[in-house]
Amino acid sequence: MKIVIDLELSPRQKKIIRAAVVTGAVIGALGLGLAVAAPHQWMANQPLTAADLNSLDIVSTDAGKQYSLGATYKAVTSGSYNGSQVNGYPGAKSVCETQVGSPSAHMCTGEELIRSAEIGLPISATDGGTVPSGWYSSGSRATVEGTPTNSFDCKGWTDGVTHTLAGSYWNGFPNYGFCDVPGPVMCCD
Amino acid sequence: MKIVIDLELSPRQKKIIRAAVVTGAVIGAMGIGLAVAAPHQWKASDPLAAADLNSLDVVSKNGKQISLGGTYCGKTGSTKGQISGAYSGAKSQCEGVLACGSSTTAHTCDAGELVRTAQLGIAIDQGWFSTGTGASTAPPLNDCNGWTDMTGSYDGLQWASGPGVYGCSLSAPILCCD
Secondary structure: OEEEEEOOOOHHHHHHHHHHHHHOOOOOOOOOOOOOOOOOOOOOOOOOOHHHHHHHHEEEOOOOOEEEOOOOEEEEOOOOEOOOOOOHHHHHHHHHHHHHOOOOOEEOEHHHHHHHHHOOOOOOHHHOOOOOOEEOEOOOOEEOOOOOOEEOHHHHHOOOOOOOEEEEEEOOOOOEEEOOOOEOEEEEO | OEEEEEOOOOHHHHHHHHHHHHHOHHHHOOOOOOOOOOOOOOOOOOOOOHHHHHOOOEEEEOOEEEEOOOOEEEEEEEEOOEOOOHHHHHHHHHHOOHHHOOOOOOEEOEHHHHHHHHHOOOOOOOEEEEOOOOEOOOOOEOHHHHHEOOOOOOEEEEEOOOEEEEEOOOOEEEEEEO
């Protein structure tokens, strides 16, 4: 059976389709549902599987960890943590995996919270009612006068005792929290 | 562009595909630009639809769409740091910017998108952009308190050949990306 499709595509879409044409096996999907080490590099005559397509927005490591791209807000953790109790960036992701029930869930970044607020997910102070609050990662550092003197993800989520250090803390808007004060973790997926 | 796909299909799959070809539904969906609820989780024997491909770089949730991997496309009229509707209101304004094609996926630029745009050599006007970061500066730097402040009690970032801190009582366009 032969299907002819005329398409006007973006370069990204052309790249994907070109790979599919070369392989000639678009819908021969294997349905494995397993993410492979990303990004997948297609080669000629290689089938385009359902697993490949599903992994396009997932970063997967050889160690079996997954991280979703283009994520939005999902939940705050039921537990509260000071700046070190999540045990670093990997630990923060782990508590979110458990809370959300997804292996690709992770601690939110500022960019993900902005995206969530822009599409109207109820996390902004202007939404009214109770909005979620908690730690999130910025991956940036600001040195300022006064207290706290430094804002940088509580030393990569390893400092839970120093009151002069801060991490990014969402309060319905971008804010900071003192690293020795416990709070929940904002999770995205 | 013409693409020819040879498929080995089961009778059931052939029936489905034949119906799609006859109705033109598959091809008719091309280019509509409507994203479906994302992310699509493909299963074996799922057809690869145009809508699926078009939604790969779009997040669709809550009845709204927002593009991923955006670059600067235009600016709104000038505003102080208080924007009606805050983040979602800023996106609505960007959706109406003609220079962005009145795109439903347009939104307020974030820092990563502007850095990407600058590295691509595309000119960027001066204006507000979102960071999602709260810094304990004086006054606090936090997207003008989530785009709710116009008093100068908070700061936000404007791109002016690079990121710069500005009081929220100042007026500037919102920079839009898509």
